Amino acid sequence: MKRFEQYPISLTNSLSGKKELFKPIVPEYVGMYVCGPTVYNNVHLGNTRTFLTFDIVSRYFRFLGYKVRYVRNITDVGHLVGDTDEGEDKIAKKARLEQLEPMEVVKRYTEDFHNVMRLFNILPPSIEPSATAHIIEQIEITKKLIDLGLAYEANGSVYFDVKKYNQSHHYGILSGRNIEELMESGRDLDSQDEKREKIDFALWKRASPEHIMRWPSPWGDGFPGWHIECTVMSTKYLGETFDIHGGGMDLKFPHHECEIAQATGANGKVPVNYWLHSNMLTVNGQKMSKSLGNSFLPAELITGNHPLLEKGYSPMTTRFFMLQSHYSSTLDFSNEALQASEKAYRRLSTALNTVKSLSHTPGNANEAFSKEIQALIDDCYKNMSDDFNTAKTLAVLFEMSSRINDFKAGNKKTSDLSAELFASFKSTYIAFMEEVLGLQEETAQSNNALDGAIKVLIDLRKKARTDRNYALSDKIRDDLKAVGIQLKDGKEGEMTYELD
Numbered sequence: 220m221k222r223f224e225q226y227p228i229s230l231t232n233s234l235s236g237k238k239e240l241f242k243p244i245v246p247e248y249v250g251m252y253v254c255g256p257t258v259y260n261n262v263h264l265g266n267t268r269t270f271l272t273f274d275i276v277s278r279y280f281r282f283l284g285y286k287v288r289y290v291r292n293i294t295d296v297g298h299l300v301g302d303t304d305e306g307e308d309k310i311a312k313k314a315r316l317e318q319l320e321p322m323e324v325v326k327r328y329t330e331d332f333h334n335v336m337r338l339f340n341i342l343p344p345s346i347e348p349s350a351t352a353h354i355i356e357q358i359e360i361t362k363k364l365i366d367l368g369l370a371y372e373a374n375g376s377v378y379f380d381v382k383k384y385n386q387s388h389h390y391g392i393l394s395g396r397n398i399e400e401l402m403e404s405g406r407d408l409d410s411q412d413e414k415r416e417k418i419d420f421a422l423w424k425r426a427s428p429e430h431i432m433r434w435p436s437p438w439g440d441g442f443p444g445w446h447i448e449c450t451v452m453s454t455k456y457l458g459e460t461f462d463i464h465g466g467g468m469d470l471k472f473p474h475h476e477c478e479i480a481q482a483t484g485a486n487g488k489v490p491v492n493y494w495l496h497s498n499m500l501t502v503n504g505q506k507m508s509k510s511l512g513n514s515f516l517p518a519e520l521i522t523g524n525h526p527l528l529e530k531g532y533s534p535m536t537t538r539f540f541m542l543q544s545h546y547s548s549t550l551d552f553s554n555e556a557l558q559a560s561e562k563a564y565r566r567l568s569t570a571l572n573t574v575k576s577l578s579h580t581p582g583n584a585n586e587a588f589s590k591e592i593q594a595l596i597d598d599c600y601k602n603m604s605d606d607f608n609t610a611k612t613l614a615v616l617f618e619m620s621s622r623i624n625d626f627k628a629g630n631k632k633t634s635d636l637s638a639e640l641f642a643s644f645k646s647t648y649i650a651f652m653e654e655v656l657g658l659q660e661e662t663a664q665s666n667n668a669l670d671g672a673i674k675v676l677i678d679l680r681k682k683a684r685t686d687r688n689y690a691l692s693d694k695i696r697d698d699l700k701a702v703g704i705q706l707k708d709g710k711e712g713e714m715t716y717e718l719d
Contacts, residue, residue, distance in 0.1 A: 223247075223283040226600040230607070231547060233471065233494035234393055238606060241493065243462050249280045249287045250461035252453040252491075254470055255347070257294040258328035259309040262335045264515050264537075264552075265500045265507055269467045271538065272497040272546040272607075274341040274657060276465070279603050282655050290456045291344040293332075295325040295351050296432050297424075297443045302474075304378075304414075304421040308442065311431045321432050325349075335517050338534045340657045346456050350448040354434050357443040357451050360485050361422045361436075369484040373413035375425030375439040381418045384480050390418075393479055393494060394472035420477050422447050446477035454482060454490065464491040468498050497546045502527065503553050515552070529554045532561060535659055539564040542609040542656055563617075568660055570620035571652050573627050579641045582634025589636055595619050596647045603655060612651065619648050628707055673704060680706070 228241040243249055253273045256262055270291075277289045300306040307315075314321040336343070350357075361377050364370035370379050381390050385398050401418045421444035426433035433440045453464065459482070466475065475494065482490035499506065502513040515525055523531030532540075540560035544550045595618055602611035622644075625631040633641050652658050676695055683692040696706050 221284045222600070223280075223285055226283065226604040228280075228283070228604045228607075230493060230495060232492075233496050234491075239493070241462075243285070244458075244460065244492065247285060249277075249285045249463065250457040251277060251280075251287065251289050251463040251465065252449070252457055252461065253289070253291045253344070253464075254449055254466040254474065255292040255294065256328075256332050257298040257309055258325050258332060259298075259313045260328060261516050262328075262332045263507075264517060264520065265467070267335060267339060267341075267517060268500055268541050268546075268550065269465075269497045270336060270341050271339060271541055273465045273495075275542070275546075275609060275655070276463070276495070276607055277344075278342065278657060279607060279655055282650070283604075287345070288457065289344040290346045290348065290453065292449060292452050293325075293329055293347060293349040294445070294448065295322075295329075295349050297350055297448055298445045302445070304424065304444065308430070308432055314431060325351075338517060338521075339538050340534070340659055342657070348452045348456065350443065350452070353448065353451050353455070354443065356455060357447050358423070358434075358436050360447065360451055360481070361443075363485050364422065364481065367484060370422055371415065372438050375441060376413055376421060377423040377438060378414050378419040379422055379477070379480065379484075380415065381420070381480070382416055384484050388480070388483055390480055391476065394476050396472055396476065420444065420446060420473065422481070446474055447481060449474070450478050450481040450485075450490070453478075454486070459486040460488055460490055460492065462491075463493045463495060465495040465497070468496045471496055495546075498549050501549055501551045504551060507552070527554075529558075532557050535568075536561045536564050539567075539613075539658060542658075543613060545606070545608055545610050547606075564658070567613075567616055567620055567652065567658070570623040571649065571658075571660065574623045574645050574648050577623070577626055577633060577645065579636070579638045580632065580634045581638075582632065584637045584640070585635040588631070589640055592622065592636060592640060592644050595622070596643055599647055599651050603651075609656065612656070616648065616651060619644070623648070624707070673699070677706065 229238050230241055231237070232239045251273070253270070256266055273289070273291070277287050280287050295310060296308065298309050300309055300312060308321075310321050310324050313319075313324045317324070333343075361370065364379065365372065365377065368380075369384055370377050381398065384390055390396075390398050391401075398418065402416060423436060423438060423441050423443055425439055425441045430442070432442050434442060453461065464475070464478075479490060501507060502515075505511060505513060507514045513527060515528075517534075517537075519525040520528070520537060521531050521534060523529070536557065537560075540557055541550060543560065543563075595615055598615045599612055599619075602608045602615060605611070622631065626633055636644065676699065680692050680695040683689070683695065699706060
């Protein structure tokens, strides 16, 4: 039996609001599209959490044996300031302010994005298409929507007709928005507005004379709307209906709602079976925002060079911190939470080093202990298969790390398990740490140095106890405990340590 048959995945579908059993369109294959960055600025930690979420999703599908085509785009045109249909293109604005060509801006911040992804061990997607490389396809689908009567041209721009679409479909199916309420809210159309209704959205925008980024089209020089590019790139590489579409919660409306309307209108079928959305980051209970001065760039978090940080935190500590909450929950940054994560991750990482060095010794297996170990192995899979619950999976890995420390201290013997079960226990811990959760040993050298230093202190404490110098023995133990290192007495006088 294959892993994905033994541990079927359930996921919370934003479209239905319910947890559903995952059934791929093509057996053993998964097609997933995730909205990538608009490359006009440095990637921030809120973006990083979203891409970490779908890194975990793709990793786990692959780990279970699925073949995954993961498409994550680069938005390099069409995303206007304010996420609306009016105003300046974000990339063009940056280019104007810095006196650069727009593609210089794109290159700089695409490279920054890739560097951040590597820093946090977020794997690259299968395909990473860019909006500017798919202008022809965006023009073609816009023409198709006009021919179907679902879009109209006005002064060189083309808009999607939401009221017309809503006559036979449901605009608001993903976000729960009501079209009548949307039409009543917001500003009224003025005499200069090209739209028939204020809820209509741009598929193609006419370029004003000063607009830098422009392409020829049947309606004159212009550029694509923000929403249409994702519809084009997702369906081109994954088909008119594919398995999973992901992104941040902030994209649910209007971006993802518009994607559904465009694709359904053009192709006459539902474009996506499962929608997944990651939640936002907060800082000390407040929404992360540049205007509040509480947003972090990854570099600031690592160096500690930020007014709200007491120190810097490593990339793997940060990754571990983010995995302690379910992707659909808000995640609050604080120094206390990050410092706790640093200690907790160190404990799991130390156990990872330890388990790699453990080997099985023949003996008689203990039935009760064997059942306990098998249950821990199963729970790793069950928790990850339950809507990619990394928080519960980490809780199981902490239990497994305690058993690893027991083996090291001699409180348990590897011979208490069969050779097969011990091998499964060892490989499961390593695989879930490294392959599934993507948690790397940050520097083997620093881990070895720490281990060596602690062993020196352990030897000094042993000698102090032998010499009946209990005051020194207790001081070494208490000083180590104060910095998060717990000494443990094992069988036959063996002394080990555990990181709190």
